[in-house]
Every structure is written in structure tokens, then in C-alpha cells.
């Protein structure tokens with residue numbers, strides 16, 4: 001199958017007028033046309049936006065009602081096994097059998113993916129090492145913390161060495177430190193292992209941190225698909241951060257008649273002209289403070305959606 005628009009040889013995922021209705025009543029995806037290249041891609045949308053439905057269609061687990069879809073050049077409606085051989089999937093919900101060890105489970109799932117016994121065992125150990133569970137791999141999964149269970153799900157998605165990972169809400173149920181660790185891991189997989197990743201999340205701020213590209217959907221429709229850098233354009237406010245002495249610096253900048261405001265420890269100064277940089281640097285040097293950051297503040301992606309219902313995604 002070839003989609004109507006021209007596909008670049010590196011197109012990762014492409015859909016054209018993709019529509020999915022459940023029971024003819026609920027429209028989960030509506031006329032969705034989107035195309036992305038390899039990288040770390042965030043799929044964001046509020047609960048019920050249609051993210052999981054899209055993931056299931058990409059995997060060939062669910063047939064679309066109408067429209068076209070391609071994953072890594074394959075059509076999941078025609079060749080679901082071909083797609084699944086190249087794609088790893090981390091489901092959203094807790095679905096791990098509690099009485100198996102992580103090593104047994106990931107090896108078993110590797111075997112199901114078609115790996116020979118020894119290779120499956122080796123690949124399982126490797127995948128568990130990548131996610132930081134090597135030492136704990138012979139313990140029963142039932143005794144694992146939520147963060148460890150999420151990492152087992154990630155390891156099983158990696159076991160057959162896929163070209164693309166589809167991660168459905170990988171930070172679900174994790175505390176802030178666990179979320180940071182999971183996001184760092186996902187980013188490392190995308191950058192160091194060269195595996196493309198689609199991260200599904202209803203938390204825009206999270207995916208914005210690690211993704212190159214964002215697809216935002218709302219009510220099954222495409223809201224926006226763009227590079228994160230294109231969405232987060234610079235503002236005309238400078239952010240100044242010093243490792244210590246921020247109050248001293250604030251006083252000095254006010255004395256210099258610069259209209260300073262605060263965002264936590266960071267000082268914000270409107271950028272009037274190039275001299276603003278010099279004046280701040282002079283103040284920092286005069287006070288002999290350790291400058292940590294001086295640059296133009298960028299818009300957060302969330303600000304782009306602030307005037308829409310999708311603001312809470």
C-alpha cells in the first residue's frame with residue numbers, strides 16, 4: 001500500500017484520513033492524517049483523545065474503520081506480524097504475571113517474538129541490564145515496585161531488538177523521581193540505541209522534555225504535529241541564574257533600573273536590546289557571582305495549547 005502523499009524513505013509512521021469508531025457510536029479517531037520521521041516522538045492528548053486507539057491500530061491489533069496507515073513502510077492491517085517483528089510495545093496497564101521472575105518473563109516473551117531459546121535468554125539479560133534490572137532479574141515480578149514493573153514492561157518491548165518502540169503512558173503510577181528516571185531511560189534508548197520511540201502521554205510537560213517531535217490529538221482529531229523546537233520559539237525575556245547570590249543580583253539589577261521579576265531562583269529580565277546582556281554580565285562580574293545560565297526564555301509547549309481545551313493535556 002502507498003499512501004496518497006509522497007512518503008520519504010525514512011517515514012516512520014504515516015496515516016491518511018484514519019478513522020476509528022467503536023460500535024458505530026464512539027468516534028475515537030477522526031480523519032487523522034499525520035506523518036513523522038524517525039526520532040523520539042511524543043503523542044499527547046487528554047484522556048480519551050484517542051492515543052491508545054492509534055497505538056493499537058499501528059500495531060495491527062485493531063482494524064481502522066476507514067483510512068490508511070503505514071508503520072516502517074508496512075501496512076499493519078495487511079501485515080501485522082511483520083510490523084510486530086519490528087516494533088516493541090509497552091502497554092499502559094499492569095499486566096505482568098506476579099509469580100515469574102523478570103528474566104523468565106522477558107525470555108519467554110522473546111521466544112514468542114520468534115527468538116531461539118539461547119538468544120532469547122541472552123537478549124532478555126541484555127534488555128534487563130539496559131533498564132537497570134540486571135541485579136534483580138531472578139526475583140519474582142510480584143514483589144517489584146511500580147517503577148521496576150514499568151521497567152520490566154520496557155525490557156520486554158526491547159527484547160527482540162525493534163526499530164520502533166511504542167510506549168503507552170510509561171510514567172504511569174510513578175512518583176516524581178521514578179518519572180524522571182523513566183524519562184531519562186526512554187531518552188537514552190532513543191539517542192544511544194538509535195531506536196525510534198513513540199511516547200504516549202497526557203502530560204505535555206513530560207514528553208516535551210525528551211521528544212524531538214510532538215503529535216497532539218484532541219477528540220480523535222489532529223491538533224498539531226511539529227518539531228518541539230518549532231513549537232518552543234524564543235521569547236524576549238532573558239533568564240538569569242546564578243548558583244548563589246540571586247538576591248544580591250536582583251538588588252543590583254533593580255539598582256541598574258532593569259525591571260527584574262522572579263521565577264523561583266531564576267531572575268527574568270525583559271530583553272530590550274543587545275546591551276541588556278552586557279549589563280547583566282557586568283552586574284554578575286561586579287558581584288563576582290557564579291553564573292549558571294543566561295539565555296532567552298523559550299515558550300513551553302503547554303502555552304501553545306493554553307487557549308484550548310487541550311491545555312490540560
Ligand SMILES: Nc1ncnc2c1ncn2[C@@H]1O[C@H](COP(=O)(O)OP(=O)(O)OP(=O)(O)O)[C@@H](O)[C@H]1O
Pocket residue numbers: 022023026027028045046047048049050051052053054202
Ligand atoms: N473498546 C472500546 N469500546 C468503546 N469505546 C472505546 C473503546 N476503547 C476506547 N473507547 C473510547 O474511544 C475514545 C478514545 O479512547 P482511547 O483509549 O483511544 O483514548 P486515550 O487517549 O488513549 O485515553 P486514555 O489516556 O484514557 O487511555 C474514548 O472516548 C474511549 O472511551
